[in-house]
Amino acid sequence: MPQVSSETPVVHIVDDDESQRLGLDSLLRSVGLTARTYGTTHEFLKADRLDGPGCIVLDVRLPGISGLDFQEELASLGIRLPVVLMTGHGDIPMSVRAMKAGAVDFLSKPFREQDMIDAVTLALNRDRLRRARETQSVAVLDRHATLSPREREVMALVTAGKLNKQIAAELGLSEVTVKIHRGAAMRKMGARSLADLVRMADALKDQSR
Amino acid sequence: MPQVSSETPVVHIVDDDESQRLGLDSLLRSVGLTARTYGTTHEFLKADRLDGPGCIVLDVRLPGISGLDFQEELASLGIRLPVVLMTGHGDIPMSVRAMKAGAVDFLSKPFREQDMIDAVTLALNRDRLRRARETQSVAVLDRHATLSPREREVMALVTAGKLNKQIAAELGLSEVTVKIHRGAAMRKMGARSLADLVRMADALKDQSR
DNA sequence: GTTGCACCCATACTTAGGTGTGATGCGATA
DNA sequence: TATCGCATCACACCTAAGTATGGGTGCAAC
Structure with a gap:
C-alpha cells in the first residue's frame, strides 16, 4: 500500500452519484493516484488537507449548488486547487464559462477513461x-514581513534604482541611516546582491497582483 | 467617417457565409469598431495589417480547414491576434479545445449580439x-542586440549579482576592463540604474521563453 | 593600407556602498 | 521600571563602482 504523506497529491472527487464516485476512485487508484470522494461540496469543504497538493474533479450538477458556481466560490475561499469539471448534461456556454474561470478541462459524460486520466495528470502538474x-x-513574503517600516521603505526606493543620497533626501534622513536600513533589508531578506533584492521586490509585486 | 490609422484596431471576420459576414460587419460598425471580412482563411492570410492591433472572429466551419486547426496554424505563423470562435454546429469538446488553445470566447450561433460585442471588446483589450x-x-531586445559579445557576457554576470572582481576572474580579465564593458552595457541598454538593468535582463529571459 | 570596431589594460581619481563604534530618543512590553 | 526593538546620526574606515586619459592588439571592410 502506498504511503500517503502530506506531499502525496490528492485528487478530490466531488460528485453526488455514488457509483460515479466509486468508478472514478478506482480508475484513479488504478494508475497509482490517491483520491478522496465527497457527495456534496459541503462535505468537501469540511475535509482537511485542502491546502495540500492535489486537484479537484467536480461534477457540474450537484445538490444545492452548480459546480460552476462552486468553482468560483473556491477561488474566493482561497482554495486554488486546479479543477477538472465533468457533466452529463452540459452545453457549450457552460464549458466556456468553466474554461474562462480557469478549469483545466471540461469532460462530458461518458468520457473516455484516458481523457480523465490525462486531465487529472495535467491538473496535478x-x-x-x-x-x-x-x-x-x-x-520572500515572510522575510519581507520581518522588515521594519523604514527598512521596507528604503528597500522600495533602493530597488527602484535610487542612490542612497537620493533616498536620504526623499525621506529626510542622513545617508548613513539609509545605508543602515539598506544593509538590514539585505540581511533580513537574505539577498546576496542588489540584483537579488531587485528580483525579490518584483516577486513581491507579482504576489500582490 | 472615422479615420483608420495604423493604430485603429481591426476586427478580422473570417466566415464563409456572406450574410453572416455582413451581419457581423454591420454589428461591429454600429458600435464604432472597424472590421474587415474574409470568406476563406486564405483570403485572410493575404490581407495586410495582420501585425497591427485587432482581433479575429473566426467561424469553426470553413472551406478546407477547421477554424480550430486554423487557430493553431495562426500561432505557428506568429500571428498572435486574439481569436473569438463561433459556430452553428459546435459541441463541448470543440469549445474546450478552442479555449485550451487560448481562444477569448466560443459562441454558438445564434448568439446574442451583446455577447459578440463583449467578446470582441475583451479580445481587443x-x-x-x-x-x-x-x-x-x-x-529591450533591440538594444541588447547592439551589445558586443563581451558586453552581453558581462551584463549577464552583472545581473546575476556578481562583483566586478568576480566577473574579471571568471572571464580572465582585469577589473578595469569589466568596468568598461559594464558601463557600455548600461549606456547601450539605456539603464539608469543597476536595478533597471536587472529588470531588462529578466525581460530578455521571459522573451526567449 | 587606412579606417573602424571590438577588445584589452595600467594609472589615477571620484563617487557610491557597506560596516563598525558609540551614542540618543521613543514607545511597547515584560 | 527595565529592557528591547526601532529609528536616528556622527565619525572613521574600507571596498566597490564609475570614469577619464592614454595606450596597445587584431581583424575585417573599404
Whole structure:
C-alpha cells in the first residue's frame, strides 16, 4: 500500500452519484493516484488537507449548488486547487464559462477513461508548478514581513534604482541611516546582491497582483 | 467617417457565409469598431495589417480547414491576434479545445449580439495589453542586440549579482576592463540604474521563453 | 593600407556602498 | 521600571563602482 504523506497529491472527487464516485476512485487508484470522494461540496469543504497538493474533479450538477458556481466560490475561499469539471448534461456556454474561470478541462459524460486520466495528470502538474512558484514567493513574503517600516521603505526606493543620497533626501534622513536600513533589508531578506533584492521586490509585486 | 490609422484596431471576420459576414460587419460598425471580412482563411492570410492591433472572429466551419486547426496554424505563423470562435454546429469538446488553445470566447450561433460585442471588446483589450508589453520588451531586445559579445557576457554576470572582481576572474580579465564593458552595457541598454538593468535582463529571459 | 570596431589594460581619481563604534530618543512590553 | 526593538546620526574606515586619459592588439571592410 502506498504511503500517503502530506506531499502525496490528492485528487478530490466531488460528485453526488455514488457509483460515479466509486468508478472514478478506482480508475484513479488504478494508475497509482490517491483520491478522496465527497457527495456534496459541503462535505468537501469540511475535509482537511485542502491546502495540500492535489486537484479537484467536480461534477457540474450537484445538490444545492452548480459546480460552476462552486468553482468560483473556491477561488474566493482561497482554495486554488486546479479543477477538472465533468457533466452529463452540459452545453457549450457552460464549458466556456468553466474554461474562462480557469478549469483545466471540461469532460462530458461518458468520457473516455484516458481523457480523465490525462486531465487529472495535467491538473496535478499545474498544481505542482504553482506550488513551486508559491513556496518561493511566500518565503520572500515572510522575510519581507520581518522588515521594519523604514527598512521596507528604503528597500522600495533602493530597488527602484535610487542612490542612497537620493533616498536620504526623499525621506529626510542622513545617508548613513539609509545605508543602515539598506544593509538590514539585505540581511533580513537574505539577498546576496542588489540584483537579488531587485528580483525579490518584483516577486513581491507579482504576489500582490 | 472615422479615420483608420495604423493604430485603429481591426476586427478580422473570417466566415464563409456572406450574410453572416455582413451581419457581423454591420454589428461591429454600429458600435464604432472597424472590421474587415474574409470568406476563406486564405483570403485572410493575404490581407495586410495582420501585425497591427485587432482581433479575429473566426467561424469553426470553413472551406478546407477547421477554424480550430486554423487557430493553431495562426500561432505557428506568429500571428498572435486574439481569436473569438463561433459556430452553428459546435459541441463541448470543440469549445474546450478552442479555449485550451487560448481562444477569448466560443459562441454558438445564434448568439446574442451583446455577447459578440463583449467578446470582441475583451479580445481587443487583451491585444492592447499584449502589444503594450511587447513593445516594451522588443525595445529591450533591440538594444541588447547592439551589445558586443563581451558586453552581453558581462551584463549577464552583472545581473546575476556578481562583483566586478568576480566577473574579471571568471572571464580572465582585469577589473578595469569589466568596468568598461559594464558601463557600455548600461549606456547601450539605456539603464539608469543597476536595478533597471536587472529588470531588462529578466525581460530578455521571459522573451526567449 | 587606412579606417573602424571590438577588445584589452595600467594609472589615477571620484563617487557610491557597506560596516563598525558609540551614542540618543521613543514607545511597547515584560 | 527595565529592557528591547526601532529609528536616528556622527565619525572613521574600507571596498566597490564609475570614469577619464592614454595606450596597445587584431581583424575585417573599404
